[in-house]
Each structure stands twice: as C-alpha cells, then as structure tokens.
Amino acid sequence: MKKQAIGVFDSGLGGLTILNALRRALPHEDLIYFGDTANVPYGSKSKQTVTRFSLDIARFLESQGVKMIVVACNTASALALTELRKQCRVPVLGVIEPGATKAAQTTRNGRVAVLGTEGTVKSKAYPKAILKKRPHTHIIQQACPLFVPLVEENWAKKSATRLIAQVYLAPVQKSQADTVILGCTHYPVLKKVIADVLGKQVKLVDSAETLAGAATEFLKQHHQNETAGRGKLTVYASDDPARFKRLAACLLAGKIGTVHLKKLNA
Numbered sequence: 001m002k003k004q005a006i007g008v009f010d011s012g013l014g015g016l017t018i019l020n021a022l023r024r025a026l027p028h029e030d031l032i033y034f035g036d037t038a039n040v041p042y043g044s045k046s047k048q049t050v051t052r053f054s055l056d057i058a059r060f061l062e063s064q065g066v067k068m069i070v071v072a073c074n075t076a077s078a079l080a081l082t083e084l085r086k087q088c089r090v091p092v093l094g095v096i097e098p099g100a101t102k103a104a105q106t107t108r109n110g111r112v113a114v115l116g117t118e119g120t121v122k123s124k125a126y127p128k129a130i131l132k133k134r135p136h137t138h139i140i141q142q143a144c145p146l147f148v149p150l151v152e153e154n155w156a157k158k159s160a161t162r163l164i165a166q167v168y169l170a171p172v173q174k175s176q177a178d179t180v181i182l183g184c185t186h187y188p189v190l191k192k193v194i195a196d197v198l199g200k201q202v203k204l205v206d207s208a209e210t211l212a213g214a215a216t217e218f219l220k221q222h223h224q225n226e227t228a229g230r231g232k233l234t235v236y237a238s239d240d241p242a243r244f245k246r247l248a249a250c251l252l253a254g255k256i257g258t259v260h261l262k263k264l265n266a
C-alpha cells in the first residue's frame, strides 16, 4: 500500500506546536509541514484573503500526495475550513472543533473563555462550536495579538510577557471562566505564564493536544493509519527558510532538517 504523508499547514511557525503534538501522537506518520511565512500573520487579515492563502497551500499539499490535511492555524480553521472542505479531495481537519468539544466537556461552571487572534475572535467560530456541544455556555473571547510576536521573539519567560498576559487575562478572570481555550498556535508556548496568572483552578485547553487526538481518532476510524510511514518530516516555508529554521528551534521539539523554499503563485 502506498505510504502517504499527512499535510499540516500554518500561517508560519506557530503550527510547529501542533506538529510536536502530532509527532508524539502519531510517531510513524510521515508529515509535510507548510509555513506560510510570506503571508504571516493571518490573524489580522480578512476571511477572503485567509481563504485564498489556505486554498493555495492545500492545493500544493494535495499535489504532494497527502492523505489528509491538518489546518494547524486557528485563524485559517476559523475562516477557511468550510471552503477547504468543499474544494479539497482529501479530508481536512481543523483545530476549532476538537478544542471546542474539549472545552465543553471540561467546564464545570459553564463559563468558558477563548483566547485567539483578532480574526479568530471576530469569526465567533469557537463560541458557535461550543454552543453546539453545550448550549447555554457563557463564553467570553479575548484577542491577544501581542502574544504571537512575544513567542516568536522567544520572550515567553520575560517579565514583560507576564505583564501583558495580566492585562489580556483580566477580563477572563472577571468572567470567572473555569476553562480557557488557547485558541492560537503560539499560545501553548505561553501555557506556564497563562496558568500562573489565571491560577490552578482554571483549566487550559491546548489546541495542539486536542487536534492531535482528533487526527489520531480520524485515521483510526478511516483505517488510514495502516498507511503510516517512518515518521519522516518535510518542511516548506514560503519565504526566508533560514529564518524559519532559526526560530523553529524554540518551538519544535527535535530536529527540523532542511527547510525548503516553496513560493506559491509567485
């Protein structure tokens, strides 16, 4: 049987947190990761633009013969998933659904907070998905745009990051949410500081872990795990692969190898 890889894409580097979780959950699967470094950030762009970028990447991944596409980017999952599913020949998995399901199961007091980019927050994709699973949940959303550059600058442990987290998380504390979705690829890197600010009583839903669980389940159900490879990782970036490789060191567990330049529609 032909060995086929799983395609994973993100607006840039952040999806490497998802890649880590996928590699832990599915060590035998070959993975092709595409980071759209030429077009990052997606978080502040329109639905139309994010959808166009996402479709271009999906077409490229399909041309590489992937058996499934994992949309690691929360913003792309929130804005482009429907169109991707319409236009792709292979199954497409997004981060929103698994994260929302987990949050709906986790909350005890029915109060959930969603942290994400402006695009993800505006789309209301998480609240819609949570309410389908658990009607009457009280949901607040908080955009945290500074978190992305802080992670990319490797500032997770600096005191400035803690101060910024305190400001962003004040409304979350006020809402008394007992469950908080880390609804952006970069936020799992800030898990410790977010947990410190919110306190132990608040449960964090890590979108990387929930998506990896959903991908594993999907492959099992569709017997696609029988085509697993040898855990090979191939990485593409649409701009400046050297920078990608350098910054990847703080996000990816393990070696990244060569990062190939792949410009789409250039």
Ligand code: DGL
Residues within 6 Å of the ligand: 010, 011, 012, 014, 015, 040, 041, 042, 043, 044, 072, 073, 074, 075, 076, 117, 120, 148, 183, 184, 185, 186
């Ligand atoms: N990958 C994006 C997300 O998960 C964050 C970075 C960006 O804005 O492109 O929403």
